Amino acid sequence: MSDDVVKSKSALRAPPSSKEAERGVLGSVLLDSNRVMDICEEGRVVPETFYDHRNQLLYETLRGMSHNSQTIDTLTLCEQLRTLKKLDSAGGVAYIQSLIDQTPTAAHSEYYINIIRQKHLLRTIIQYAREAESSCYNEAVGADLLLGEIEQKFLSIADQQEGTALTWSQAVTNTISHIDRLFSLGAGAVSGLPCGLTNLDKKLKGLRDQEMIVLAARPSMGKTSLAMNIAECVALGRNIYGQPMKGDHNRPHGVGVFSLEMSTESLAMRMLCGMSGVPSFQIDQGILNPKNVNMKLSRGANDLKNAPIYVDDTGGLDVMDMRARARRMKKRYNIELIVIDYLQLCNYREFSKQGRQIETSQISGQIKSMAKELNLPVVVLSQLSRGPEQRGDKTNRPKLSDLRDSGAIEQDADVALLLRRPCKAASDPEFDDIRLAIIDVAKHRNGPTGEVRLDFDDELTRFGDRADTRSETSGFDNKE
16 A cells, blocks of 8 residues: 555544543533533643534633633523624534533543543644654754654643642752751651640641541541541641640641531531530530520630631532532632541442442542642541451450451551540450540551540540550551
């Protein structure tokens, strides 16, 4: 076959594209604009990512509406296009309506987006390859210079792809600056965000950015209480006893809470009663002096109502929806900590039919990716299996292998905290100590492991530091 025939066939081939995937992306935006537009922005989707000119125009309009915080649906999109006098160029009302009709769900939007990005990448490669071929016939340009120009064009394609990384030199420089900061704070300084409990901060050195901290326990051990105690301390910039945090953490920090189990009102009630020293069950039973209680609650409410805590109590939340909402929280409120209560109540529609173990492993991976993407610590609560109760161990001491549904949680976690209370195990040697709570730092990627002993007030659902540290252990046997 001659070269002319090959070139002729090549010219007749249509550039790589997928009309179905392009329509799927646009239909997903119309069905769930907030989440899907966030994913598009994260994936660096631009109008040129679409091959069909109508789809380019529609996405450009939708992106402008999103940036202006306008409501997005078929009616508002059509009205916006009429205003811009581009409705006919974009295919008209019938074409826009067909985008929704042909898109059954927005759950697979990431899959559609990946397809159009791959097709756009192939078109870009073809374009640069043709330009390179054409330039090679220009003998006025030296081959060495031409090679350098072509090489730079192809390298620029990689630069346009998602994800950026620090150079090694920048990473080392940033590390030295971080070490200098720790030296300036003195011995025992907390490098991360203090959790408000001194004994736990000594072990963890604070909650660090980009880390996934798993707090796991059997039911009714107090894991939600501990998570909300930490959220309160971080949001107020004060430790569990109301004293200012040390160093530059003596200020409010925004906290995003995804409560898949409890309502916002229930969390507020629990936190307010704990801060005020008023047992909530006694309020429900009406056995307290209303005047004294109101004074205490008023003082607590004055502190708490202005705390930068942002709660999303949507039940059964899809993990991708959660990531989109977390991005918006970060953008709007500049949150510095996320708490998720709890992992097993999350869903992942894309993997829901592949078994709970696979779905949970994917959810865990997405939460870890969220911590890295938003550059903040994420405390995620998790249930433990019945393993501690079935092993016959007198203390019912949990292990990392007891994390429910998937071993991926153990793998993805930077820090794993296993909470237990000896008073819940009748055969435990410390069963009579009803205030004792023990946190086993079973995994600590950047520090020591071991047990931390705390006090827990069951009536106030409030943890505190324990003066008795005789049984605290330290080691690096589980550290990676």
